Amino acid sequence: MRSPKDFFRPLAVGAPDPVRQIPQRPSRMIHFFDPGNEKMAAKVPDLATKADVLLGNLEDAVAADRKEIARAGLVRVAREADLGDTQLWTRVNSLDSPWALDDLITLVTEVGDKLDVIMVPKVEGPEDIHYVDRLLAQLEARAGLRRPLLVHAILETASGVANVEAIALASPRMQGISLGPADLAASRRMKTTRVGGGHPGYLVRSDPTGDDLNEGRLTYQQDLWHYTVARMVDACAEAGILPYYGPFGDIRDTVGCEDQFRNAYLLGCVGAWSLHPAQIAIARKVFSPSPEEVAWARRVIAEMGDGTGAVMIDGKMQDDATVKQCQVIASLADDLAA
Ligand code: GLV
Ligand code: MG
Numbered sequence: 001m002r003s004p005k006d007f008f009r010p011l012a013v014g015a016p017d018p019v020r021q022i023p024q025r026p027s028r029m030i031h032f033f034d035p036g037n038e039k040m041a042a043k044v045p046d047l048a049t050k051a052d053v054l055l056g057n058l059e060d061a062v063a064a065d066r067k068e069i070a071r072a073g074l075v076r077v078a079r080e081a082d083l084g085d086t087q088l089w090t091r092v093n094s095l096d097s098p099w100a101l102d103d104l105i106t107l108v109t110e111v112g113d114k115l116d117v118i119m120v121p122k123v124e125g126p127e128d129i130h131y132v133d134r135l136l137a138q139l140e141a142r143a144g145l146r147r148p149l150l151v152h153a154i155l156e157t158a159s160g161v162a163n164v165e166a167i168a169l170a171s172p173r174m175q176g177i178s179l180g181p182a183d184l185a186a187s188r189r190m191k192t193t194r195v196g197g198g199h200p201g202y203l204v205r206s207d208p209t210g211d212d213l214n215e216g217r218l219t220y221q222q223d224l225w226h227y228t229v230a231r232m233v234d235a236c237a238e239a240g241i242l243p244y245y246g247p248f249g250d251i252r253d254t255v256g257c258e259d260q261f262r263n264a265y266l267l268g269c270v271g272a273w274s275l276h277p278a279q280i281a282i283a284r285k286v287f288s289p290s291p292e293e294v295a296w297a298r299r300v301i302a303e304m305g306d307g308t309g310a311v312m313i314d315g316k317m318q319d320d321a322t323v324k325q326c327q328v329i330a331s332l333a334d335d336l337a338a
Helices: 038-042 044-048 066-080 099-112 124-142 156-161 166-167 183-190 226-239 254-267 277-286 290-303 320-338
Strands: 029-033 054-059 087-091 115-118 150-155 174-179 203-204 219-221 241-245 272-274 308-315 316-319
Touching: 029 044, 029 066, 029 277, 038 044, 038 066, 044 054, 054 066, 066 087, 066 099, 099 124, 115 124, 115 174, 124 166, 150 156, 150 166, 156 166, 156 183, 166 174, 166 226, 174 226, 226 241, 226 254, 254 272, 254 277, 272 277, 290 308, 290 320, 316 320
Parallel strands: 029 054, 029 272, 054 087, 087 115, 115 150, 150 174, 174 241
Antiparallel strands: 203 219, 308 316
């Protein structure tokens, strides 16, 4: 099987990032819009000045009788809107729906040169990616496209999670994977109270401090998504592609959204979806390393010289492994500044 390494330019020898990354433009927030909604589509040029990625959504949240309107709206946006450096992605309908084939045929044929990434929902295993990969190859050849479209899978079925490593490695077109917490919760019979959030009943309680079992016991709500995000991050790192948190549906709860995005960032994700302009700023903040983090990282790199051995900086031991963590931060800062 071809590996992603055959397809993407590998980092130059000696390049700093120990996790090989696709040379990329920033994608801290994938901002969803409904291209069939004329009011929303009219805001695209303005949103393009704020978001790293704009995604014309054709799947869930677009009613069945508006699928064709949304598809035609996306063709129009792709042809007419000036997005500058902002990427244009789409989420097509799922492969078992009556619309996916027409989504792919229309979009690749009409505006394949304007699209960067095709997000494929409800991916169950590598065979779904193989199917899309072959279909795209035919459609690109027919349309005379010179730049291959990339593929992004949503991890939102229990089978998808069971096969996430194979999905990540399924094609050199694979750009990344996002957590899809709403569908995934349904697929696994999980119970949550809001998209991308948790449930107040999923908690740990500290041990009793005395004979009274109820006295002084603290409870902490736990993150229902930790396992899946961590597994997705490992699968993506192995394949050299990028992991993303998905949606956080409670738009009013900017604090909860920021926490959820930050947990994902700290675990290795490079971005998240935004469903409302307010979430664009949250994702930009969370997925950009702070000036203090970057300054610290550059200091460790400088003091570590050739990157081997150990030094003490402000009472903390630094060595070959910690310098690699600092290189991740420094190269992320460089990518974002480029
Ligand atoms: C996204 O598509 C989700 O199901 O959470
Ligand atoms: Mg979904």
